[in-house]
Amino acid sequence: MNWQPHITVATVVEDDGKFLFVEEFKAGSQVLNQPAGHLEAHETLSQAALRETLEETAWEVELTGVVGIYLYTAPSNGVTYQRICFAAKPVRHHPDRPLDSDITRAVWLTREQLLAEPQRWRSELVPRCLDDYLAGPLHSLELLRN
Template sequence: MARIDYFNDPNAPAANSIVPSVTAIACNEAGELLLVHKTDNDLWALPGGGIDVGESAPDAAVRETKEETGIDVEVTGLVGIYTNPHHVMKYDDGEVRQQFSICFTTRVTGGQLRTSSETKEVAFVHPDKLDQLNIHPSMRLRIEHGLTRRDHPYIG
């Protein structure tokens, strides 16, 4: 399903749903960040997705990372909670979802890079190369917070 992201856009459609979701900051031993090239919006992003009923947020981060990338991780901390009501995603089925994302730091424990139905590319990317990728501003904020290892989680 295709989607369009609106970020602080006064012409954005009004949200009609909110779905708790997660993203994961996962770096390899070389300090490269695990990223996915999404099929739904053609943007690079952290691995992540919606939390399933009966699932904890940390478990969702582990599951979504494995599903989208083939990489196994364990959650090590909290980067922040991202709930900007001025960031909405419009899907082609009429849903307009308000952002609600919990971003975790993780440690890579194994696995092999592979794509999924949600990802057309998966890669470990050196932080110096991030500016060469098309990354949404709200995702870039999470990445910056995750890579700078802030003293306190972002709450916003």
């Protein structure tokens, strides 16, 4: 058996009590997720988080820490994902930049707005990463060794 986890990154971006999410079309529904995606060849985890956030939201961000490292097996297909979740603050928005093709829009929501729609979460990691960010502590970016 050839089992291989998928390495992904996600970013919790906060601005004045609101958090940046993406609305994407998955399995016939619009779901909410942090800006997230797969690590690509020859990039660091930090570079992947910055790239994915820009591609999916048109926001440049500054990474401020590591929220956590998660292992998640999707019940829908049995695929295992290792997610490294970062914290970030917004730096610059590029409103004319096109978003990734599977992204409907980027949206700023409060925690309460996110929790009000559990049927729209991409996975249980969406609220978990947010709550872990809010509970702290944030881990230093120095934790990552490139």
